[in-house]
Amino acid sequence: MRLGARHIWLAVATAPIVGFFALPILYLVAVSFKTKDDVLSGHFWPTVATFANWPDAFEAADIAGFIFNSVTVSVFAGLLTIALALPSSYAVLRLKIGGKWLADVTLSSYMAPPIVALIPLFFLLKGTGLLNTRAGLVLIYGFANVPVAFWLLTPFLRRMPIEIEQAAAIDGAGPLRTLLEIVAPIIAPGIVATLIIVTVLSYNEFLFASAFTFSDATRTLPVGISLFQGDRLVNFGQMAAASLAGIAPVYLIALFMQRYLVSGLAHGGVK
Amino acid sequence: MTAFAADVMRLGQTRHTVRRSLLPARLGRALWIAPVILALTVTTLYPTVFLLALAFSKSTLGKPFRGFAGLKHFATTLQDPIFLSALVRSVAYALTTSLLQLTLGFLIALLFTSLLKAGRVLMSLVLLPLMTPPVMVGVAWKLILAPAGGLLNGTLLKYGLISEPISFLGHPLLAWLAIAVADLWQWTPFIVILCFAALSTIPEGVHEAALVDGANAWQRFRHITLPLVAAPLSSIYLLKLILSFKLFDLVYILTFGGPGFATTSAGFSIYRRAIEQFDVGRAAAETIVYGLVIGLAALPVVRIHQHFERRES
Numbered sequence: 095m096r097l098g099a100r101h102i103w104l105a106v107a108t109a110p111i112v113g114f115f116a117l118p119i120l121y122l123v124a125v126s127f128k129t130k131d132d133v134l135s136g137h138f139w140p141t142v143a144t145f146a147n148w149p150d151a152f153e154a155a156d157i158a159g160f161i162f163n164s165v166t167v168s169v170f171a172g173l174l175t176i177a178l179a180l181p182s183s184y185a186v187l188r189l190k191i192g193g194k195w196l197a198d199v200t201l202s203s204y205m206a207p208p209i210v211a212l213i214p215l216f217f218l219l220k221g222t223g224l225l226n227t228r229a230g231l232v233l234i235y236g237f238a239n240v241p242v243a244f245w246l247l248t249p250f251l252r253r254m255p256i257e258i259e260q261a262a263a264i265d266g267a268g269p270l271r272t273l274l275e276i277v278a279p280i281i282a283p284g285i286v287a288t289l290i291i292v293t294v295l296s297y298n299e300f301l302f303a304s305a306f307t308f309s310d311a312t313r314t315l316p317v318g319i320s321l322f323q324g325d326r327l328v329n330f331g332q333m334a335a336a337s338l339a340g341i342a343p344v345y346l347i348a349l350f351m352q353r354y355l356v357s358g359l360a361h362g363g364v365k
Numbered sequence: 366m367t368a369f370a371a372d373v374m375r376l377g378q379t380r381h382t383v384r385r386s387l388l389p390a391r392l393g394r395a396l397w398i399a400p401v402i403l404a405l406t407v408t409t410l411y412p413t414v415f416l417l418a419l420a421f422s423k424s425t426l427g428k429p430f431r432g433f434a435g436l437k438h439f440a441t442t443l444q445d446p447i448f449l450s451a452l453v454r455s456v457a458y459a460l461t462t463s464l465l466q467l468t469l470g471f472l473i474a475l476l477f478t479s480l481l482k483a484g485r486v487l488m489s490l491v492l493l494p495l496m497t498p499p500v501m502v503g504v505a506w507k508l509i510l511a512p513a514g515g516l517l518n519g520t521l522l523k524y525g526l527i528s529e530p531i532s533f534l535g536h537p538l539l540a541w542l543a544i545a546v547a548d549l550w551q552w553t554p555f556i557v558i559l560c561f562a563a564l565s566t567i568p569e570g571v572h573e574a575a576l577v578d579g580a581n582a583w584q585r586f587r588h589i590t591l592p593l594v595a596a597p598l599s600s601i602y603l604l605k606l607i608l609s610f611k612l613f614d615l616v617y618i619l620t621f622g623g624p625g626f627a628t629t630s631a632g633f634s635i636y637r638r639a640i641e642q643f644d645v646g647r648a649a650a651e652t653i654v655y656g657l658v659i660g661l662a663a664l665p666v667v668r669i670h671q672h673f674e675r676r677e678s
Contacts (some may be wrong), residue, residue, distance in 0.1 A: 107476055112487065118505035118550060118634040121516055125508055136519020179371055187396035194469055200401055203409040204545045205663070207611040209632040210652050212409055213645050214415035218407070218431060233407075240404035267398075298498040316500035320618060329506060335499040344496045352489035359555070362561035363428035 119341075126334035133188035133330045154329070157336050160318035164297050165312060165343065167231045174236030174295030176285065179243035184273050185252045188259065197244070204241040208301055211238070217305055224344050226312050233302060235296040242295065243288050249361045250284030251277075255293075287358020290351055294344055315340040419649035426643040438650035447626050447650055448634055454541075455631040455655075456662050459609035462545050467602050469557025471547070471594075477557065478564050488561060490553035499551060501619025503629060507546040510619075537627035540620045544628060547615050552608065556663055563597035564590070596673035603666045609658050631655045 125133060126147050128140040135141065151157055185191040215234055225228030254277065262272040278285065300316040306347070308314050313321075319340065322333050347353065393674075420439065423432045442448055475485035494502070509516045510533040518530040533539045567590065575585045589635035613632045616622060622629035622637070629637075635655065 096542050099650065104476070104480055108480065108483075111473060111476075111489065115550065117555070118502070119497075121491070121509055122501075122505050134514035136516065136522065138516060139518075141420060174512065179595055180402035185394075188400075189394075191394045192401075196398060196401065200405060203405055205607050205659070206409065206656060207613075207632055207659070209611075209635050210656060211412040212417065212636065213639050213648060213652070214412035215408075216426070216639075217499050218411070231369065237404040237407045237495070240401055240408075241417055244401065275615060278584065294496055298496075298500075298577075300617070301636070302497075302499050304617075305636075316498050316614075319500050319504060330511075333504060336506045336509065339499050341497055344498070345493060348489075348492050348496045355492055356488055356558060359558050360565075 114296070119317070120323075120336045121337055122341075125330055126338055128331050130329065131332065132146050142333075147335040150329075151335040151339070154332055154334070155322060157315070157318065157339055158311060160313055160315040161343070163312060164226060164298060164314040164316075164340070167228050167235065168293045168296035170232045171235035171239070171296040172289050172356050174232060175243050175292045176240040176289050177337050178236065178248060179240045179288075180278070181270075181273065182240075183247045183251060184277060185269075187248060188256075188277075189269060195340035197248075198243050199246050204245070208238070212301065212305055215302070216305060219270065226309060228312055230314075231296075231314070234302055235299060238302075239292040246288040246291060246358055247281070247284055250281040253357055254280060262308060283354055284358060284361070286351070287354040289357060290347060290355060294347070295346055297344060381453070390480075416649045416652055420653055422646060424646040424649075425637065426645055431644065434646055438647045439654070441647055442650045442654055447629070447632070449630045449632045451626065451631045452655065452658055455610065455612070455628075455660060457569045458541070458555040458612065458630065459606055460662065461549065462548055462607040463602055463609050464544075466549055466553045466556055466605060467598065470601075471560045473553070473557045474560035474564055477561055481543055484561075489555055493554075494551050495558075497551065497563050499614035500618055502551050503615050504508050506543060506550070506564045507534070507640055510543055534620050535624050537624060540624065540628045542655065544615050544619055546617065547610070548612070552605065556605060557602075559601045563594045563601070567624075596670065596677050598667065599673050603663065603670055605664060606666060607674070631658075652670070 121138065124139050125164070127143040127145065128135075128147075129142065129144045132140050132142065132144075146340070183194075186193070186197050186356060219225040219227075219230045222230075224233065258276060258280065259272055262276050267276070297314075298316065299314075303317045304316045310318075318332070320336055323337060338351065382419045412530075419429060419432055421436075422430045423434045424430055477487055480487065510518075512518060512530045512535070515530075515533075517533070521527045522530065531539070533543050571589055571593075572585060575589055580588070611632065612630050613636065616628055616630050616633045620628040622633050626634075631651070632655070635651050637650050638651060639645050
């Protein structure tokens with residue numbers, strides 16, 4: 095009996111929280127099925143559901159192209175970040191190369207807001223002919239997320255027992271082979287979580303993308319959506335449909351990889 | 366350097382060269398950290414040097430460094446009431462919303478901890494706002510808050526709480542509130558996950574011991590839980606503070622800095638100065654001033670964190 099009351103109390107406390115976090119997404123879904131007049135009604139659900147917004151949105155703007163750009167840029171950037179951060183974090187934490195100062199400098203470089211790098215990187219891309227290219231964005235994101243990856247990988251590398259590497263060294267494995275063949279498989283959950291998180295960060299990024307791309311061939315989805323709303327004849331139904339189409343890939347990843355993600359973020363932890 | 370690391374290094378190179386000379390070994394070691402050095406150079410060192418150079422020169426987005434400008438850009442920046450108030454707003458926004466989100470996130474984490482298994486399921490649900498692209502978060506909240514047909518106005522009208530639709534994003538204070546709510550929606554889940562992790566490090570036995578000693582729920586929370594998570598909480602606050610100073614996307618989508626300059630954050634102001642007005646020299650000076658202000662604002666939080674960490678060890 096006592097337990098029942100406690101359960102009810104907890105459910106009462108939890109319901110509004112879940113409601114609040116679900117509301118904006120549910121409303122986007124609802125609006126994406128509303129007709130133009132229905133959008134102005136102020137009701138939650140559409141009075142008459144229409145499916146026209148979805149194909150219309152993809153026709154009104156090159157949403158498919160934007161999503162393709164976002165996915166390719168973020169995946170390559172994510173892989174680049176891991177390729178840069180994994181050997182370095184392994185070297186700093188396990189081989190004691192570079193020392194504590196390097197870890198500190200890497201982490202504190204994350205403190206500066208990205209606006210600091212906006213103008214200098216603009217000129218860098220312009221000078222190298224990479225302005226308004228997807229390759230340019232891949233390089234910028236790949237470099238910019240290294241501190242995040244470093245931070246997320248650190249606890250996984252720290253917790254690994256030293257005996258494993260010692261055994262590898264006795265067997266004559268060099269540090270690179272040890273990292274790739276022994277360490278990487280052990281901390282695979284951490285690498286996967288880190289890869290997903292940095293990829294999603296690139297996928298979601300807006301500031302650099304909006305300043306460094308200016309043609310439909312190179313724009314990523316957040317930029318595409320932001321242009322949607324600059325349009326004076328903005329159609330809310332289409333905008334909601336386009337937004338959901340852009341959110342869908344991230345939510346699918348979150349759904350299938352939630353175990354890795356929560357543990358990756360939680361362990362990435364803070365002291 | 367540990368003896369083991371030395372071993373590994375020796376085995377990494379061909380044995381003989383390493384023993385004969387130190388230089389190749391050193392180069393080999395440097396190669397390991399070259400990637401992170403390269404990344405830091407491109408994203409931090411080069412931008413800082415470049416910005417300093419820009420801030421002291423006459424420049425446009427088309428042609429940088431067209432002559433020495435001295436302290437002109439800094440003088441203009443420090444005398445510009447619009448930029449100065451944007452600075453004040455950015456700092457006030459970051460400090461207050463981060464504290465609010467930390468409190469809320471911590472309470473939700475406590476709730477989820479007591480929900481046990483269901484809490485873990487909810488944890489994967491709260492992951493979703495965190496993963497949502499900020500631009501889309503802005504779009505969703507813009508639809509909710511729209512004066513014509515927005516969900517909030519529709520609901521308030523339906524229950525007769527208001528007679529005219531309110532333009533939430535057209536009112537200086539309400540527009541900030543709207544940004545804060547969207548920000549809270551996106552980032553509180555992150556804080557919940559971190560607080561949940563911090564809470565799960567408290568050993569079970571501690572609570573049981575206190576229970577045996579007859580401590581009530583509040584006493585256990587106040588004298589056991591809180592002191593044990595004080596250090597992590599202070600660093601979570603610092604982390605959220607840093608993230609809040611990056612505020613840009615939500616301003617861009619929800620208000621575009623308006624009405625007037627009411628919701629123009631420092632970052633947004635710099636962006637418009639550089640990308641729309643092409644005045645990169647002045648934008649560089651503003652960025653440097655903003656960077657210094659962030660450092661000053663974060664310093665007390667770093668001190669608090671160090672205090673808690675020292676107390677713990």
